[in-house]
Each structure stands twice: as structure tokens, then as C-alpha cells.
Amino acid sequence: MNRLKIAIGSDHGGFKLKEEIKKMLQEKEYDFKDFGTFSEESVDYPDIALEVARAVQDGSYDRGILICGTGIGIGIAANKLAGIRAALCHDTFSARASREHNNANILTMGERVIGPGLARDIVNVWLETGFAGGRHARRVEKINDIEKGTNQ
Ligand code: RB5
Numbered sequence: 755m756n757r758l759k760i761a762i763g764s765d766h767g768g769f770k771l772k773e774e775i776k777k778m779l780q781e782k783e784y785d786f787k788d789f790g791t792f793s794e795e796s797v798d799y800p801d802i803a804l805e806v807a808r809a810v811q812d813g814s815y816d817r818g819i820l821i822c823g824t825g826i827g828i829g830i831a832a833n834k835l836a837g838i839r840a841a842l843c844h845d846t847f848s849a850r851a852s853r854e855h856n857n858a859n860i861l862t863m864g865e866r867v868i869g870p871g872l873a874r875d876i877v878n879v880w881l882e883t884g885f886a887g888g889r890h891a892r893r894v895e896k897i898n899d900i901e902k903g904t905n906q
Contacts, residue, residue, distance in 0.1 A: 763789035768821030771865035803831035825864035853883035
């Protein structure tokens, strides 16, 4: 069993890719929970974003993966919660940097943008890369200060 606990979710536009990524998480023995949606019937992405982002925010899950048609709307919604750093990544360079530099705790992707092979690679890199800390920690702390209003 892999040590990371992962919350995953999608809207209808990301449903098929979510199912594909779940297969990969199973193969790699990650501990994960699917927060929906559970079919291709139309749903509103902010509802799913909120469920997954809350689960990461309150510490029940270490990381989140959110998928919609573009990865944009679901990430905008997730980033409204304090402490959530959702990163839209459609290449492995950005996926690695979002972890090393930004300590991203949610990965977002768009099913209508990339194929399942690339998405699997992105998820792999993103899950396996650690935060570099140092000057990057100072910058992430400044994001926290903006959230708390203590940056004045
Ligand atoms: C749903 O049609 C689509 O708008 C959604 O999946 C996402 O792309 C929004 O950002």
C-alpha cells in the first residue's frame, strides 16, 4: 500500500479520464476515495471540487486529483478554499514544478485536452515528486499570508 491518501473527483466532462486514473491508482496500490461523479450525466463541477478540496483541506486526504473538460473550472473552484493549491497541469514539466515549487495539493486536468497516456504520466510524476522547500516555502507562506490577510 502506498502511503499517500488521495481524493479524486470529476464532473461529467472528466468522468472517463477519472476512471482511467483510478485504474492506475489501483495498480500502484494508492489509498484513494472517489468523490464522484459516477456517470456521464451532467453535473456542476464546483460541487465536486468542493467535496475533494474539503477532504484535502481538513487533512483527511493528502492530495486531490480533479478532472473536468478543461481542468480549468474545477481548479478555479477548488482554489477558493484556504490552503488549497490546485494546479492545472497538462505536461510532466509543470506537474513536477507544481510539486517542487508550489507544493500543489490538488492536480487538475482536462479530459478534453489530453489523452489518457499523458494523463497517467502526469499523475505519476505529480504523486512522486516532493516539495523542494527553501525559497519556495517562503513564497508559499506568502500565499498563505494573502489568504489570512496578514500580508499588509
Ligand atoms: C462542462 O461542459 C465543462 O464546462 C466542464 O467540464 C469544464 O471544462 C469547466 O471548466
